[in-house]
Amino acid sequence: MAKMGKKAVHFGAGNIGRGFVACFLHNSGYEVVFADVNGDLIDKINATPSYRVIEVGSEGTSESTITNYRAINSRTHEEELVEEIRTADVVTCSVGPNILKFIAPVIAKGIDRRADGPDEQTPLHVIACENAIGATDTLASHIKDARNTDPARLDTHHLRARYANSAIDRIVPAQDPNAGLDVTLEKFFEWVVDKTPFEDVGIPSIEGINWVNNLAPFIERKLYTVNTGHATAAYHGYNRRKRTVFDALQDKQIMAEVRGALTETKNLLVAKHGIDEDAQEAYMNKIIKRIGNPHLEDAVERVGRAPLRKLSRKERFVGPAAEAAENDMPIHFLLDAIEMTFRFQDVEGDDESKELSAIMSENTPEDVVAKVCGIQATEKIYPRLVEVVKRVQDDSRED
Numbered sequence: 001m002a003k004m005g006k007k008a009v010h011f012g013a014g015n016i017g018r019g020f021v022a023c024f025l026h027n028s029g030y031e032v033v034f035a036d037v038n039g040d041l042i043d044k045i046n047a048t049p050s051y052r053v054i055e056v057g058s059e060g061t062s063e064s065t066i067t068n069y070r071a072i073n074s075r076t077h078e079e080e081l082v083e084e085i086r087t088a089d090v091v092t093c094s095v096g097p098n099i100l101k102f103i104a105p106v107i108a109k110g111i112d113r114r115a116d117g118p119d120e121q122t123p124l125h126v127i128a129c130e131n132a133i134g135a136t137d138t139l140a141s142h143i144k145d146a147r148n149t150d151p152a153r154l155d156t157h158h159l160r161a162r163y164a165n166s167a168i169d170r171i172v173p174a175q176d177p178n179a180g181l182d183v184t185l186e187k188f189f190e191w192v193v194d195k196t197p198f199e200d201v202g203i204p205s206i207e208g209i210n211w212v213n214n215l216a217p218f219i220e221r222k223l224y225t226v227n228t229g230h231a232t233a234a235y236h237g238y239n240r241r242k243r244t245v246f247d248a249l250q251d252k253q254i255m256a257e258v259r260g261a262l263t264e265t266k267n268l269l270v271a272k273h274g275i276d277e278d279a280q281e282a283y284m285n286k287i288i289k290r291i292g293n294p295h296l297e298d299a300v301e302r303v304g305r306a307p308l309r310k311l312s313r314k315e316r317f318v319g320p321a322a323e324a325a326e327n328d329m330p331i332h333f334l335l336d337a338i339e340m341t342f343r344f345q346d347v348e349g350d351d352e353s354k355e356l357s358a359i360m361s362e363n364t365p366e367d368v369v370a371k372v373c374g375i376q377a378t379e380k381i382y383p384r385l386v387e388v389v390k391r392v393q394d395d396s397r398e399d
């Protein structure tokens with residue numbers, strides 16, 4: 001039976017927002033106020049009293065029903081949203097790492113209006129649920145930016161808000177446009193949150209969260225296994241004209257590329273975090289099975305979306321490859337995946353793939369590596385990335 005009275009404001013009423021975060025908040029007794037910029041979606045949410053979350057997998061299908069939510073357009077109804085944040089218990093988001101700076105100002109205004117807890121009001125618990133290392137820290141730094149908050153009150157900000165990083169893992173593919181608000185997703189989920197920022201003010205009771213003291217190994221293991229593997233399959237699949245990730249993994253050569261890339265990240269994770277090698281091997285096999293779920297119909301273009309973000313310094317390919325290279329570990333398969341990512345250009349509906357294409361045609365290989373991957377000439381991986389970029393540029397000139 002759901003407990004009443006708690007409120008969460010969730011930015012981003014998309015796939016992971018409706019299908020995962022809001023679902024868990026609802027099941028834990030929260031009223032969920034969605035904040036989004038998509039007017040049609042807002043109207044649909046406010047006109048639909050419930051939606052279904054449908055879990056699919058080889059074990060069969062199961063459903064749950066989500067109720068007790070509302071939606072606010074953060075572009076047109078800022079004052080209303082500020083008040084919701086002032087009176088909320090939790091703020092979460094799943095908008096994409098590049099959008100965090102845009103949602104920060106309204107959150108900052110809501111926090112500035114709160115009472116200085118914990119006696120008067122418990123500080124707001126803020127958790128960003130994005131595929132990025134330290135996404136909540138990034139959001140917090142935008143919120144605390146003097147342009148967004150009251151600089152005079154920064155030294156008491158921690159009395160009004162606390163920030164915890166998280167790792168979130170669940171495959172939620174693009175949804176059938178005729179499905180309304182319903183979300184179809186995989187059964188598996190993992191949501192790990194750093195509990196240390198909340199310990200003295202109370203950890204929110206959200207069923208399903210694994211609260212930990214040290215998030216770093218969890219987020220790196222997740223990003224460098226699930227996301228590296230998934231994106232490797234997607235980019236190789238895209239370049240070999242496969243439709244879905246499942247289709248890509250039926251190709252033995254692509255499967256070998258995925259296994260190769262994940263073996264390279266496994267070597268790094270084992271050496272860096274002391275993760276047991278057999279446990280990591282088992283995790284890797286489980287991930288390969290998950291990303292190959294035939295029931296998800298997950299298009300390679302969705303999984304490959306935003307290639308510039310995915311080629312950046314702290315992300316799923318360049319992050320582990322740069323670190324492995326510094327430690328003289330093999331990175332052959334990661335470089336293959338990076339090459340396939342550089343070839344993901346001019347994809348319909350993906351602005352970053354168009355931007356990538358322009359960057360590739362207007363810059364030297366050295367400048368591309370610096371601009372896109374954030375890698376310096378002094379780093380061991382640098383000449384190998386330059387070689388990859390040069391090969392992709394040469395091939396495009398021949399086309």
Ligand SMILES: NC(=O)C1=CN([C@@H]2O[C@H](COP(=O)(O)OP(=O)(O)OC[C@H]3O[C@@H](n4cnc5c(N)ncnc54)[C@H](O)[C@@H]3O)[C@@H](O)[C@H]2O)C=CC1
Pocket residue numbers: 011012013014015016017035036037038041074094095096097099102103129130131168169170171172173
């Ligand atoms: N779909 C998945 O399988 C998973 C996604 N994630 C992460 O979750 C985040 C969101 O991914 P999805 O839900 O798949 O994307 P999505 O595109 O389905 O949802 C994003 C939502 O954010 C909204 N939005 C955009 N700008 C906004 C703004 N300024 N203010 C408020 N809302 C705004 C969009 O209108 C959209 O409804 C990404 O960081 C992704 O990496 C993490 C784990 C799994």
Ligand SMILES: O=P(O)(O)OC[C@H]1O[C@](O)(CO)[C@@H](O)[C@@H]1O
Pocket residue numbers: 131168169170171172226227230302303304305306
């Ligand atoms: O925007 P991104 O980083 O591709 O995030 C979505 C990805 O997150 C994952 O669900 C993993 O949790 C991938 O399966 C999915 O493609």
